[in-house]
Amino acid sequence: MNVAATAPKFGQSVKRQEDGRFLRGKGKYVDDMILPGQLYAAFVRSPFAHAKISGIGTEGAATMPGVTRIVTGQELAATGLPPLPCGWAITSRDGVPMKVGIRHALAMDTVRYVGEPVALVIAETQNQARDAAEAVMVDYEDLAVLTDITDALGDGAADIHPDIAGNLAFDWELGDESATEEAFASAAHCVPLTLRNNRLVPNAIEPRAINACWDAADEQLTIYMTHQNPIGMRMFYAAVFGLAAEHKLRIVSPDVGGGFGSKAHNYPEEVVVAAAAKLVEGPVKWTADRNEAFLTDAHGRDHLTDVELALDEDGRFLALKVDTKANVGAYLSGSGSLVPTYMYATMLSGQYVIPAIHARVRAVYTNTCPVDAYRGAGRPEAAYVIERIVNVAAERLGIDQAEIRRRNFIRDFPYQTPLVYEYDSGDYEKSLDAALDLADYNGFATRKAASKAKGKLRGIGVSAYVEACGIGPSGKLARLGGGAGMWESAEVRVHPVGTVEVLTGAHSHGQGHATTFAQVVSDRFGVPIENVSVIQGDTDRIQAGTGTYGSRASVGMSATLRACDRIVEKGKQIVAHLMQVDYDTISFEDGIFSSTDSNVTIAFAEMAFAAHAASGFPTDEIEPGLVASSFFDPPEFTYPAGVYVCEVEIDPDTGVVNVASFCAADDFGNVANPMIVEGQVHGGVTQGIGQALWENALYDPDTGQLMSASFMDYGMPRAGGLPDYKLVFSGVPSPSNPLGMKGCGEAGAIGSPPAIINAVCDALDVTHVEMPASPEKIWRLCRERETA
Amino acid sequence: MGKISLEVNGEDVELDVADNTLLIHALRDHLRLTGAHMGCDTSQCGACTVHIEGQAIKSCAMLAVQAEGRSVTTIEGLADDGEPLHPMQQAFHDNHGLQCGFCTPGMVMIGIDIARRHNVPDAATVRHELEGNLCRCTGYQNIVAAIVEGAAKMEAQP
Known part of the structure; x- marks a missing residue:
C-alpha cells in the first residue's frame, strides 16, 4: 500500500481513538x-x-x-x-x-x-x-433427560426430537478413509487417545x-x-x-x-x-x-473425540484418524452445524504434513443449551486434538515435543492439506524458534530442578496451532454449505474540509476498529488520524455488511483501503484539471498531489474542497462530491499460525496448577496495531487458560440442571493466578488481502489449551489429563502418583 | 417509596426510590449515570463499582437508601467532559487497559481505591486486589499495568 512516509500509522501502536467515552463512563450500551x-x-x-x-x-x-x-x-x-x-x-x-x-x-x-x-x-x-x-x-x-453425548447416543436413549432417531443430527465425514486405513495398516507406530473438549460459557461481561x-x-x-x-x-x-x-x-x-461469538x-x-x-x-x-x-447464551466446545496418529520409525506423521461426537445441545443453533464440521475437521492437519487424514463427526442432540461459535469455534477443538496426540506420540517414541513438531512441519506454501484448505503462507519453524527462545526452552531442566527442590512439580508444554480466518471467499463458503456471502463493505466519505468518515459493516465490540481502520485511512490520505471517524453498527447508516467474528476485520479493512484507493483515483482526475496537466503526470504521496509537469502541489484537503466546489473540473465528465465504496470478497481464507510454550508449576499438596510462564510467537501476517493485537492475544490466551484450568459448564446428568450457572460456580479467569505473557510476532504477510493481514482475535484461545495441558501432563508424567485441570483432579492424580 | 438525600459527584441530589431499589439502579435509572454497569447478579464482576466516601463498593450490593446522607462518586465524577482525564483513566488509555469498555468504569474505580490503600502497589498486589473485578477481553495484563502506572501517577500528584 501507499503509506505516508512522514508518519505512517499502519503497524504502529497508535493509542485508541475510542477510549475516551469508555473511560469517562459515557459508553452507550443497549441497556443504558x-x-x-x-x-x-x-x-x-x-x-x-x-x-x-x-x-x-x-x-x-x-x-x-x-x-x-x-x-x-x-x-x-x-x-x-x-x-x-x-x-x-x-x-x-x-x-x-x-x-x-x-x-x-x-x-x-x-x-x-x-x-x-x-x-x-x-x-x-x-x-x-x-x-x-x-x-x-x-x-x-x-x-427423560439426556445431557451427555454418550448417553444420548446410547441404545434405547429417548428421542429428544420427534422423528430424529437416536438423537443424531448428522453423521458426517471428511478426508480419505481408505487411504488413512491403509497408512495405519503399515505404520510403525499407532498412537491412540480419547479426549474431551469441555463445554464453556462465553460470558461477555x-x-x-x-x-x-x-x-x-x-x-x-x-x-x-x-x-x-x-x-x-x-x-x-x-x-x-x-x-x-x-x-x-x-x-x-x-x-x-464483548462478544466472543456469543x-x-x-x-x-x-x-x-x-x-x-x-x-x-x-x-x-x-x-x-x-x-x-x-x-x-450459546455455549462453546463440548466434544468427545477418539483420535489416533500413525507414525513411521522416525516419528514422521503418516496418517490421522479422528472420530468426534459433538454435543450440539437441544437444538442446532445458527452455526451449530458449521462449527463442529468445516470450522473443526478442516483444521485437523494442524501445522503438519500428514498424507492421509479421515475425520468423522457425529452431532448429537442433548437436553442442554445449544452450542455455537465461541472464540475459535471449532478450531480450538481441532488444535486440542492434534496438539495433544502429537505430544502423546512424542512421549511414546521418546522424541522431544519441539523436535517432533519441527520434523513434521509444513515448509512449502501454498500447501494443500488433505482436508479442503490450502494454507496460503507461513513459516512454522520461525515461530517455533521464536517461542522456544522466548521461553528459554533449553533452560527448563534447571527450573524444573529448582521447583523440585521446593516440592513442586514443573512441566513444560509446546503447542503449534493454525486456523482459518478472514472469511470468506463467498463462493468457496457456498460450496461448503454456506447460505450467505461473507464479504465486507466500506464506504469512505470525504468532507469538503478533508475530514473523513468510514462506514463499515465490520463491527467492533472491543477490537478497536475506530483506531485500526482510521490508521489505514490516515496513511492512504495523509490526513491526521483524528480527522477520521469510523462509523459502524447502524443499518440506517451502513450500506451493507456481514459483521465481525472469526477474526475477519482484515476483510473490512481491505474494503476500506480499496475505497480509499478509489477516492485517490478520483482525486487525481480532479487535480489534473485543476493543474491543467495530463492525468498520467499526477502522483499522490503523503497527502499531497503533485505533477511532473508542474511546480504546483495540491493538498488532499484542497482537492476535497475542489471536489465539492465543483467549478474547476468538467462535471459532465467527473461527478462532484467525494464518496467511494468497496465490497471486498477475499480470494482466499487467511491462515494465522503460531507456537505457544507454557510452563506450569503444580503444588502436589493442593493440586493447584500455577501458570509460571506463557510465551507466544504468532504469525498474524502484517499487524495493523501491535498494542491492540497484543491485547487480543492476552484476552484469547486467558480464555484458553480458563478452559484448560478452571472453566466448565457442568450439567447434572440426572436433572439437566446447569450446576455452574453463576460467577460463584463457574471458574472465570481472574487477574490473580495469571502471569504476564511474553509475546512476539513472527509474521509472514498473507497474499489473500491487500494489507497482508491474517487475523488475531481467536488465536490465543486456540493455541493455549493444549500448551497448558501438555505442560500439566509433562509435570505429572501422565499421558492425559482432561480439562479443566482443576485442583481436585490434579490432587487425585498426585495421590495416585505417590501410591504408584 | 421514600425520599433520600445524598451527594453524587459533588452535587446534592434528592431521589424518590423504593425501599428495595439498589444503588446501581438509582444511579443508572434515576440519575441516568450509566457508567456503572450490571454484569452479574452476585456481586462478583465489579462492573458496578463506585465510591462511597472515597471507598470502592459494588453498587449492586447496596440499597439506595443506605446511601442516604453520603457522598457517592461514579466514573462520571472523575473528570468532566472536555477536561483532562483522571490519572487512573489516563493510565488505562496509555496502557491499552480496556477493550470493549464494559468492565472499565469498575476497573478504574477499583484501581483508584487500590492506589488509595497501597500508594504505589506492585503488579502482584494489584492482581490480588482485582479478585472482585472480572474482565473477559483483556486477560488483565494491561489493566494491571494501567493500575500500577495510574497509582504511581496519583502518588506523584501534589
Whole structure:
C-alpha cells in the first residue's frame, strides 16, 4: 500500500481513538437506553431440562401491577412467526441431509433445556415484569433427560426430537478413509487417545440486551441490540421472520460489551422481543441477567473425540484418524452445524504434513443449551486434538515435543492439506524458534530442578496451532454449505474540509476498529488520524455488511483501503484539471498531489474542497462530491499460525496448577496495531487458560440442571493466578488481502489449551489429563502418583 | 417509596426510590449515570463499582437508601467532559487497559481505591486486589499495568 512516509500509522501502536467515552463512563450500551414510553420484558423459562408443556396459566400474572401483555408460543406462532433456522446445511455420510430439530422462538408443546423461553411478560417496570413472570403458571410433565453425548447416543436413549432417531443430527465425514486405513495398516507406530473438549460459557461481561420499537404508522421496526452483526440480523429478521420489510427495519448495535461469538447468533429471545414490540406497539426492552446468560447464551466446545496418529520409525506423521461426537445441545443453533464440521475437521492437519487424514463427526442432540461459535469455534477443538496426540506420540517414541513438531512441519506454501484448505503462507519453524527462545526452552531442566527442590512439580508444554480466518471467499463458503456471502463493505466519505468518515459493516465490540481502520485511512490520505471517524453498527447508516467474528476485520479493512484507493483515483482526475496537466503526470504521496509537469502541489484537503466546489473540473465528465465504496470478497481464507510454550508449576499438596510462564510467537501476517493485537492475544490466551484450568459448564446428568450457572460456580479467569505473557510476532504477510493481514482475535484461545495441558501432563508424567485441570483432579492424580 | 438525600459527584441530589431499589439502579435509572454497569447478579464482576466516601463498593450490593446522607462518586465524577482525564483513566488509555469498555468504569474505580490503600502497589498486589473485578477481553495484563502506572501517577500528584 501507499503509506505516508512522514508518519505512517499502519503497524504502529497508535493509542485508541475510542477510549475516551469508555473511560469517562459515557459508553452507550443497549441497556443504558430508556426510550419514551419504555416497557420492560422478562421471560418465563423452563426449570426442566425436558418436559411436555400441558398448560400455561397467565390469568393471575396478567392482572398484576403494571403488566401490559403476556405472550406465549402459541400466540406467536399464530402471527406466522416461523421456527429459528440453522444456517449451514450439512449432509451425512449416507447422503441424508442433517436433521434439524424444530426450534420455536417460544417453546410450544415441549421444552428441551433448562432456561428455554416459554413465555414473555411485558410490564411498565423491569421488576413488575420479573414478578409477573414468576406468577405465570406452567404445567410440565417430566420427560427423560439426556445431557451427555454418550448417553444420548446410547441404545434405547429417548428421542429428544420427534422423528430424529437416536438423537443424531448428522453423521458426517471428511478426508480419505481408505487411504488413512491403509497408512495405519503399515505404520510403525499407532498412537491412540480419547479426549474431551469441555463445554464453556462465553460470558461477555455485558449481557445480551434488546430494545425494540414498532412504529405502526410507518410500519417501521427499530431495534437496538447487542450484536456482532446487526446488518446480518436485519436480513434474518426481514427475510426469515418477516418482522418487517428489510427497508423498514433498522437495527442498531451501539457499544457492545464483548462478544466472543456469543453475540453473533440469532437467538430466540431477541426475536420474541422484536415480535412482541409489534403486538404492544411500544418500545420493549429486555436485558439478560447473568443467570440467563449462563443458561441461554450459546455455549462453546463440548466434544468427545477418539483420535489416533500413525507414525513411521522416525516419528514422521503418516496418517490421522479422528472420530468426534459433538454435543450440539437441544437444538442446532445458527452455526451449530458449521462449527463442529468445516470450522473443526478442516483444521485437523494442524501445522503438519500428514498424507492421509479421515475425520468423522457425529452431532448429537442433548437436553442442554445449544452450542455455537465461541472464540475459535471449532478450531480450538481441532488444535486440542492434534496438539495433544502429537505430544502423546512424542512421549511414546521418546522424541522431544519441539523436535517432533519441527520434523513434521509444513515448509512449502501454498500447501494443500488433505482436508479442503490450502494454507496460503507461513513459516512454522520461525515461530517455533521464536517461542522456544522466548521461553528459554533449553533452560527448563534447571527450573524444573529448582521447583523440585521446593516440592513442586514443573512441566513444560509446546503447542503449534493454525486456523482459518478472514472469511470468506463467498463462493468457496457456498460450496461448503454456506447460505450467505461473507464479504465486507466500506464506504469512505470525504468532507469538503478533508475530514473523513468510514462506514463499515465490520463491527467492533472491543477490537478497536475506530483506531485500526482510521490508521489505514490516515496513511492512504495523509490526513491526521483524528480527522477520521469510523462509523459502524447502524443499518440506517451502513450500506451493507456481514459483521465481525472469526477474526475477519482484515476483510473490512481491505474494503476500506480499496475505497480509499478509489477516492485517490478520483482525486487525481480532479487535480489534473485543476493543474491543467495530463492525468498520467499526477502522483499522490503523503497527502499531497503533485505533477511532473508542474511546480504546483495540491493538498488532499484542497482537492476535497475542489471536489465539492465543483467549478474547476468538467462535471459532465467527473461527478462532484467525494464518496467511494468497496465490497471486498477475499480470494482466499487467511491462515494465522503460531507456537505457544507454557510452563506450569503444580503444588502436589493442593493440586493447584500455577501458570509460571506463557510465551507466544504468532504469525498474524502484517499487524495493523501491535498494542491492540497484543491485547487480543492476552484476552484469547486467558480464555484458553480458563478452559484448560478452571472453566466448565457442568450439567447434572440426572436433572439437566446447569450446576455452574453463576460467577460463584463457574471458574472465570481472574487477574490473580495469571502471569504476564511474553509475546512476539513472527509474521509472514498473507497474499489473500491487500494489507497482508491474517487475523488475531481467536488465536490465543486456540493455541493455549493444549500448551497448558501438555505442560500439566509433562509435570505429572501422565499421558492425559482432561480439562479443566482443576485442583481436585490434579490432587487425585498426585495421590495416585505417590501410591504408584 | 421514600425520599433520600445524598451527594453524587459533588452535587446534592434528592431521589424518590423504593425501599428495595439498589444503588446501581438509582444511579443508572434515576440519575441516568450509566457508567456503572450490571454484569452479574452476585456481586462478583465489579462492573458496578463506585465510591462511597472515597471507598470502592459494588453498587449492586447496596440499597439506595443506605446511601442516604453520603457522598457517592461514579466514573462520571472523575473528570468532566472536555477536561483532562483522571490519572487512573489516563493510565488505562496509555496502557491499552480496556477493550470493549464494559468492565472499565469498575476497573478504574477499583484501581483508584487500590492506589488509595497501597500508594504505589506492585503488579502482584494489584492482581490480588482485582479478585472482585472480572474482565473477559483483556486477560488483565494491561489493566494491571494501567493500575500500577495510574497509582504511581496519583502518588506523584501534589
